[in-house]
Amino acid sequence: MIVKTRKYKLENSTYIKLAMKHLLRTQWYWAAVPLGIIILNVILNLTGVYPNIWIYFMAPLAIVLYLLFWAIQFTGVTQLEQNKVLFQKLLYEIDGRQILIKLNSKEGMQMKWEMIKKAYKEKDHFLLVVSKAQFIHLPYSIFNSENDIKFTESLLRRKNLIA
Incomplete structure (x- = not known):
């Protein structure tokens, strides 16, 4: 049969949405690394070994920048002539x-x-x-x-x- x-x-916006969803589905562990760093930092702050607050801003920023990088890449795919x-x-x-x-x-x-x-x-x-x-x-x-x-x-x- x-x-x-x-x-x-396939609309460009649909493609970008599907690509980002697939990226999150397959590479979710990249968000776990900065979250693990934050948890380690909380432990270090509570014990007084290494007090700092900059990591609370930098780790989420790393996640946002990683996702932004891929969003730009997928948007670029929609503009390429060969695609x-x-x-x-x-x-x-x-x-x-x-x-x-x-x-x-x-x-x-x-x-x-x-x-x-x-x-x-x-x-x-x-x-x-x-x-x-x-x-x-x-x-x-x-x-x-x-x-x-x-x-x-x-x-x-x-x-x-x-x-």
Whole structure:
């Protein structure tokens, strides 16, 4: 069976939001390091060994700067010429061998399932992760029927991309 979707255009703001959400989901431990430093500093302050207050401002600032860095990177991806195809209206054909990503009936590319690193099933979309900054966003609204959504989900499960 082949699932054919309607044409869909990924908006820049949606891409940035999804990329930041994926970053937080996969790299949450970067926030744990400054929080651990703050806890260590509280212990040192309570014992009187090394009293200071600057760490309470610098550690959260480090987290904010790290997130800001990635937000700028993901915003830059939306502006690059080689990534413009990600933000055009695309049609998807999904089957057990590959995902065909079509710009029109004559232009497109195939993506093998091996290229997909991880997939997430959210309440209103599938998110297929190709790399840290490249995704295939498949909202349920582009599928023609509920059976297409169920078939896509079963394919993702069969390929061990979602649990």
